[in-house]
Amino acid sequence: MQVFHDVEEYRKTWLNWRKAGEVIGFIPTMGCLHDGHISLVKAAQKQCSKIVVSIFVNPSQFSPDEDYDAYPRTVDNDVELLKKNNVDAVFVPSVNTMYPSGITMDVDKQEGAFVEALGVSHQMEGKFRPHFFRGVCTVVCKLFNIVRPDKTFFGQKDIQQTVVLRRMVRDLFLPLEFIVVPIYRQEDGLAMSSRNRYLSEEQRKISCVFSQALLKAKALFEQGTRDRATLIKVATETIEAEKSVRLEYLSLAHPTTLEELDTIGEDGAILSGAMYVGTTRLIDNVTLGFSF
Template sequence: MIRFTRRLYSTASTPRIVNTIAEYRALRNEWLLAGKTIGFVPTMGALHQGHLSLAKTAKQDCDKVVASIFVNPAQFAPTEDLDRYPRTFENDVKLLSTVGVDAVFAPSVQEMYPAGITLDVSKQTGTFVEVKGKSHMLEGSVRPHFFRGVATVVTKLFNVIQPHKAFFGQKDGQQCAVIRTMSRDLLIPTEIVVCQTIRETDGLAMSSRNRYLSVEERETAPVLYRALRAAEVLFEGGERDANVLREVAGKILKESGVPVEYLSGKIGKDGAMMSGAVRIGKTRIIDNVLLGVEVRK
């Protein structure tokens, strides 16, 4: 029986770079034969302190930590920023070495999509994963292809890495819900660990896309968190009418003048998640707050 224990992470060495599935599986066999547990942090690179926080938590829980760096084409539409998405591989590896990550899985597109991949969903062939019921609202209503691409690549990565635990940030709250459901329904034995959102000092949730913001846009960007936080304060004060909470948050966003793509929140017996998406210039900002629910710190 595998027992999980908390441990301090170390900064012993540069992570091993692994580019192929075969090489990783050989490494994993070595670890399992030595009785090691494996934690996994999936990323698309362009790392920031939010990613490193996940890796630190993984290192506390598991003997070995693998981070993937793969910009997944299946979650981009033809009109989106796949080619422009920041790629900072050498710096990412340096950052991961500071938190004790043992291996970086950095496959090619061909390795992950052996049948090939096009951004046009109507022309795609091969096997894809879709989570019905949780993929087509909120983020999915704006980007209908997105969670299909996420569920597909995370399934592939879970099949390759076969981790005991995988670590995700609460900033992508709907994504966490989709992945939990996918893992449950496909009988994937990996434990999904969701950790608190890491924020800048002004509340803006850390994101790789924040680097797209101009100086003026960066000053405006925390408005979504301020709006969500205002609703959270009301909830903490006893307000349980979801319409009131949305109205308060919506008023702040309206006064700021930023285009709102969605603002959502429903109160259930176990609390709720209030989430939203706005567009600051050409950059989408997403965020959420949990109402009456806690995730791991």
């Protein structure tokens, strides 16, 4: 496995792969890797002959009140894990490489080129993290231009992110296939996340109420329920019955426009939300009436 820090060094390898007719799959990450990330690697290996994973903690998706410096960085362990799983290349750029004009978390003072996907970034997660998807779109667009993959793989757990980035790929005519991989869950239903490491054993057990609530609503949908009020109510009541968690929001949205729905139509819907267990914020979702 090759580890690259420099764009031009990677591109020499990319050129050799391209000449050899390799199909390149790409998985962007912020590191702190777990089995959910490895599920993306395995999905990519089924469709691609070369796999590239990037590790970069992206400052532009953090707001000034979020602690960018405190985000866990486990690059050495991540590289070993990817090596064990037969990844072909890891791209670990510096902040200066990714932001040659420099970067500050104060959006009003930022300089350089940035990317936004308007219309799908302001709702749901965007209500609580208003500059988050601007940062995500910017860094992922840069990484796509560096890595030049044929296919890219993202996890369903960050479902709004997949909708936002698909819109970016479509509207900017980026020449790659965007593939969404189902959520990797632990046996008790908890979605795998880097944030799970912050949960105590007791909090870990409590957190399962989130997936249980979403699955209750999904069962109602599969029995024929289509109205927002009923589906949101059953999920909300299930979560709020666990007094030690705090529900931040639940959304029932169209799968491509992210418009909030009163009734689920033939296109289906995304039921998603966020909740706090102690100080740890968790997100989760289920798809209703459609699949990726």
